[in-house]
Structures are given as C-alpha cells and as structure tokens.
Amino acid sequence: MDSDLPVVNLRLWRADAVVLFDWLMTTDLNTVPITHPAQKQALADVLSRFEWAADVDVTGSTAEEITAAQEELAKDMGW
Structure with a gap:
C-alpha cells in the first residue's frame, strides 16, 4: 500500500x-x-487488511464461529 495515500x-x-x-x-x-x-x-485490499490487522483476529475463525456470525447478521435483516 502506498504510504502517501490517505x-x-x-x-x-x-x-x-x-x-x-x-x-x-x-x-x-x-x-x-x-x-x-x-x-x-479494493476487495483484495480489504482481504489483506483483515490478514494484517493485529486487533482483528478473524483469520482463524472456526466453521462454528462463521456460522454464528452469519446467523447474527442475518437475523434482523428484514429483506
């Protein structure tokens, strides 16, 4: 990533x-x-940020954690 970019x-x-x-x-x-x-x-950059982010440990999410996250987000979608 270019360090001169905002x-x-x-x-x-x-x-x-x-x-x-x-x-x-x-x-x-x-x-x-x-x-x-x-x-x-931009999508590839988002993926790489998840992999680099020390404060966001999502790279080691288990299948159960992924399913739980999907269910949590989808429960109140309304569409």
Missing part, C-alpha cells in the same frame, strides 16, 4: 468482519461483477 479507519462489528473475511477467502474475485478493475483491487 487512510480511512473503518469500525466493523466482529460478525461483519468474520463474514466478510470468509466470503473474500472463498470467492473467486475474477467472477465478481465489477465495472472497473479498481473494485476488484
């Missing part, structure tokens, strides 16, 4: 981070619909 800090619920990390790890980014190559790069 940085945005984003706070997520742990369940969001677990679900997003799992999805990014299991998705072929070449098949995700995009309208610009930067979109795919």
Whole structure:
C-alpha cells in the first residue's frame, strides 16, 4: 500500500468482519461483477487488511464461529 495515500479507519462489528473475511477467502474475485478493475483491487485490499490487522483476529475463525456470525447478521435483516 502506498504510504502517501490517505487512510480511512473503518469500525466493523466482529460478525461483519468474520463474514466478510470468509466470503473474500472463498470467492473467486475474477467472477465478481465489477465495472472497473479498481473494485476488484479494493476487495483484495480489504482481504489483506483483515490478514494484517493485529486487533482483528478473524483469520482463524472456526466453521462454528462463521456460522454464528452469519446467523447474527442475518437475523434482523428484514429483506
């Protein structure tokens, strides 16, 4: 990452981070619909941030933790 670029800090619920990390790890980014190559790069950057973030341990999430996070996020979706 270019250290001269502005940085945005984003706070997520742990369940969001677990679900997003799992999805990014299991998705072929070449098949995700995009309208610009930067979109795919941004998704890859999000994945790498999860892997580097010392304060967010989602990389070792178990299948049970992933299922629980999915259920927690989906329970009040309303759509």
